[in-house]
Amino acid sequence: MTEINVISNTRHPNLVQLIGCCIEDGNRILVYEYLENNSLSSALLGSKGKHVPLNWPKRAAICLGIASGLAFLHEEAEPPIVHRDIKASNVLIDENLHPKIGDIGLAKLFPDNITHVSTRVARTIGYLAPEYALLGQLTKKADVYSFGVVLEIISSRSSSNAAFREDLLILVEWAWKLREEGRLRDLVDPELTEYPEAEVLRFIKVALFCIQSAYNQRPNMKQVTEMLSKKVKLNEKLLTEPGVYRTHSNNRSSYGSHLTSSSKGKKKGSFCNNGVPKFSECNRDDTKISAATCYSIVTVLGAHII
Numbered sequence: 001m002t003e004i005n006v007i008s009n010t011r012h013p014n015l016v017q018l019i020g021c022c023i024e025d026g027n028r029i030l031v032y033e034y035l036e037n038n039s040l041s042s043a044l045l046g047s048k049g050k051h052v053p054l055n056w057p058k059r060a061a062i063c064l065g066i067a068s069g070l071a072f073l074h075e076e077a078e079p080p081i082v083h084r085d086i087k088a089s090n091v092l093i094d095e096n097l098h099p100k101i102g103d104i105g106l107a108k109l110f111p112d113n114i115t116h117v118s119t120r121v122a123r124t125i126g127y128l129a130p131e132y133a134l135l136g137q138l139t140k141k142a143d144v145y146s147f148g149v150v151l152e153i154i155s156s157r158s159s160s161n162a163a164f165r166e167d168l169l170i171l172v173e174w175a176w177k178l179r180e181e182g183r184l185r186d187l188v189d190p191e192l193t194e195y196p197e198a199e200v201l202r203f204i205k206v207a208l209f210c211i212q213s214a215y216n217q218r219p220n221m222k223q224v225t226e227m228l229s230k231k232v233k234l235n236e237k238l239l240t241e242p243g244v245y246r247t248h249s250n251n252r253s254s255y256g257s258h259l260t261s262s263s264k265g266k267k268k269g270s271f272c273n274n275g276v277p278k279f280s281e282c283n284r285d286d287t288k289i290s291a292a293t294c295y296s297i298v299t300v301l302g303a304h305i306i
Contacts (some may be wrong), residue, residue, distance in 0.1 A: 004030070008106055010077050014069030015113040016092055017230060032102065036095040039102075041088035044156045056195040058097050059153050063203060064228055065099040066091055070147065073101075074140045086146035087127045087159070131215055133245035136174035141215040144244075147224060148211040152173055154204060156189040171212050172242045179208065202227070205234050208269055213243030 008018045022029045037043060040062065043052035054062070066086075070261040083090075083104065090103040129145035131137045150161050151171055159171045169177060178184050184204050188195065206227045212218050217240055219227070227234065 006077075006079070006081075010073070010081065012069055012072045013098070014065045014100055015072070015099045015104075020103070033099060035092040037093035037097065039089045039105045040091040040093055040099065040153070041158075043093055044088060044152060045158055052093070053191070054097070054153075058190055058198065059192075060199070060203065060228075062091075062097070062099045063150050063153055064225065066101060067147065067221055067225045067228055069099075070143055071225055074143065074221055080140070081145075082140055083143050084138065085127075086143055086149060088149055088152050090137070091149075092264050116202075128245045129215065130213060130243035130245045139215060140220065141218045144210050144218045144221060144224065147221070148172055148242075150207040150210070151187070154189065154200065155187050156182060156191065170244065172281070173244055175204065175208065176242050179205075199231075202232075202234065204273070205236065205239070208239060208242065209234070211242040212240050216239065221228075 004021055005150070011017065016035065017033045018122065019031045019033060020030065026224055037052060038046070038050060042050045043054065045051075070083070070086070073083060076217075081104070083101065085103060090101065092100050092102045127146045127149065129142040132142040132145075149159060151157075155171070157171055159212075175184075175187055178186050184201055185197070189206060190199060193198075206219075206224060209217075210224060210229075217238070226232070
């Protein structure tokens with residue numbers, strides 16, 4: 001009940017509001033507000049009847065809304081909250097196409113002065129930070145990795161199911177390969193016939209910063225929000241290869257190879273006074289980067305919040 005009380009008092013425009021709960025014998029149900037346009041996954045990848053046309057301004061606003069919500073959960077909620085299962089199906093869309101993070105039923109509350117916890121993995125393949133998937137090491141940076149869902153918003157392709165090219169790359173691997181080949185524009189949804197190229201490419205590169213293999217190389221969500229909302233020149237020299245978790249049956253463990261290459265080729269880069277990597281090349285006075293995170297609520301779940 002302590003966790004439910006915390007979540008019910010956690011309010012933000014980009015979080016689905018918890019209305020109440022019902023506990024009867026062994027049955028436990030959380031009740032959330034209703035949102036008319038279902039999930040972001042349905043809007044982007046759903047059937048014809050559920051698909052919602054999204055132009056670039058709407059997609060950009062959704063990206064910023066998700067980032068803002070996560071930043072709130074990580075830095076302003078008391079205690080801080082790590083969502084653990086950020087993905088397109090856990091972002092709901094209201095009648096005005098305003099995004100709200102849902103399914104906070106798997107969220108983890110972080111006590112004061114605790115930077116990470118070891119816990120069982122409770123998330124979806126395709127969005128898993130490799131250190132969390134393999135080691136059960138949960139930090140705010142696991143949510144940052146999952147913010148790579150931005151690639152789905154831009155491409156309208158699934159992070160968990162789609163495979164690209166003859167070597168069956170998943171979305172984050174394909175995005176990295178396109179970057180290496182200088183073809184990032186190929187990632188953009190063909191339905192987006194008009195868009196500001198520089199801004200879209202910046203959003204893609206911010207997503208690539210979020211899915212780096214080494215978690216301490218990823219930005220925090222406040223930095224992500226700053227990089228998305230301002231016309232900054234990103235310091236791509238700091239960008240390293242993404243980490244990818246694959247099941248053993250796949251015969252490919254991209255996480256191991258990416259972790260090795262990222263560690264060996266790791267660049268020190270420049271840092272702000274607080275020890276946080278400086279991801280953009282703008283003046284620090286112009287872009288005051290700190291930290292924050294938000295991703296939360298939605299489904300009707302039984303079971304306690306762990």
